Amino acid sequence: MRFIFKMCLFFLVSSCAIKSTKSEKINGVSFVASRDTINDTHIKPLLNIHANYAAIMPFGFIRELMHPNIRFNTERQWFGERKEGVKQYVENLKQHQIKVMIKPQIWVSRGVFTGGIKMTSEADWLILEESYSNFILMYAELAETLDAEIFCIGTELESFIDNRPEYWKQLIVEIRKVYNGKLTYAANWNEYNRSPFWEQLDYIGIDAYFPISNEKTPTVEACRSGWLNHKPKIKTFSEKYNKPILFTEFGYRSVDYAGKEPWRSDRDMNTVNMEAQTNTMQVIFEEFWDEDWFAGGFLWKWFHNHNEAGGENDSRFTPQNKPVEALVKAQYSR
Known part of the structure; x- marks a missing residue:
């Protein structure tokens, strides 16, 4: 009888543990690199919204889409964009029990979309591959040293x-040799379904800028209807690979037509619309955060100097000092 009681107790505790792990979401922010070091003052606003993860984003730079050489970790870069800054940011965040995804990114001059990087000769492809491997493996090694939970x-x-595609599959093998944490890739919203290497990674990463409404001020109902075009496909894709979905970036601007082309960052889109940002964000939380196959996401984007970020006249992505910040806090506190 005592044995049966112990076994029942074991299964009860195990079941609770499984449910707890299953329901824990990545409530993250994309922590923008700056010129400066960070300290407790910069981290406290993250704790106030109950964020449990931050994406740290060092940068490499390419002169143009057909140029194969990546410049990175140079003194000309801002502190937060290079290796020294990543180390300082991660160590300070971890002191406050905020977990980390290190997410190295490429910047093409004048902000040209990175999806178009394409070489015109085999020789240049090989140079690009070597350059990218040097860039990404340096930060993978650093991620291991810093015990970063996720590497993108x-x-x-x-x-x-x-x-x-074969280069990328081999690159993942090389990354696994130096980094033991979880791996993902941040696929654009219209790219994820053809990326060839998801079986090698731990999360299916999506930058979730899906178009969901053509309305100037999208209503909650319109946004929910818009997600019907995308959410079932995302769920099916997760089931296909038996991998959780991670929104490596998600968010909306506080601007008119926020749900129409959410990826747009044009400066000429500047008519402030806080309701549009709040409604679109509300629905993404309601549609995804309770799904078992959804791991969570990283809000785009969060600046280190909270008091000077965002605000009532800001039409950009950040939720800081806007009505939507209270919504993020309520969701992340669950």
């Missing part, structure tokens, strides 16, 4: 991946 192998590089 790239962000929105669809043409590079479409043209060199």
Whole structure:
């Protein structure tokens, strides 16, 4: 009888543990690199919204889409964009029990979309591959040293991946040799379903800028209807690979037509609309955060100097000092 009681107790505790792990979400922010070091003052606002993860984003730079050399970790870069800054940011965040995804990214001059990076000769492809491997493996090694929970192998590089799939599969093998944490890739919203290496990774990463409404001020109902075009496909894709979905980026601007083309960052889109941002964000939380196959996501984006970020006249992505910040706090506190 005592044995049966112990076994029942074991299964009860195990069941609770499984449910707890299953329901824990990545409530993250994309922590923007700056010129400065960070300290407790910069981390306290993250704790106030109950964020449990931060994506740290060092940068490499390419002169143009057909240029194969990546410049990275140079003194000309901002502190937070290079290795020294990543180390300082991660160590300070971890002191406050905030977990980390290290997410190295490429910047093409003048902000040209990275998905179009494509070489015109085999020689240049080989140079790009060597350069990218040096860039990404340096940060994978650092991620291991810093005990970063997640490492992102790239962000929105669809043409590079479409043209060199075998390179990427081998790169993942090389990353696994130096980093033992969880791996993902940040696929653009219209790219994830053809990325060739999900079986090698731990999360299916999506930058979730799906179009969901053509309304100037999208209503909650319109946004929910818009997600019907995308959510079932995302769920099916998760089931296909038996991998959780992670929104490596998600968010909306506080601007008119926020749900129409959420990826747009044009400066000429500047008519402030806080309701549009709040409604679109509310629905993404309601549609995804309770799903078992959904791991969570990283809000785009969060600046270190909270008091000077966002605000009532800001039409950009950040939720800081806007009505939507209270919504994020309520969701992340669950």
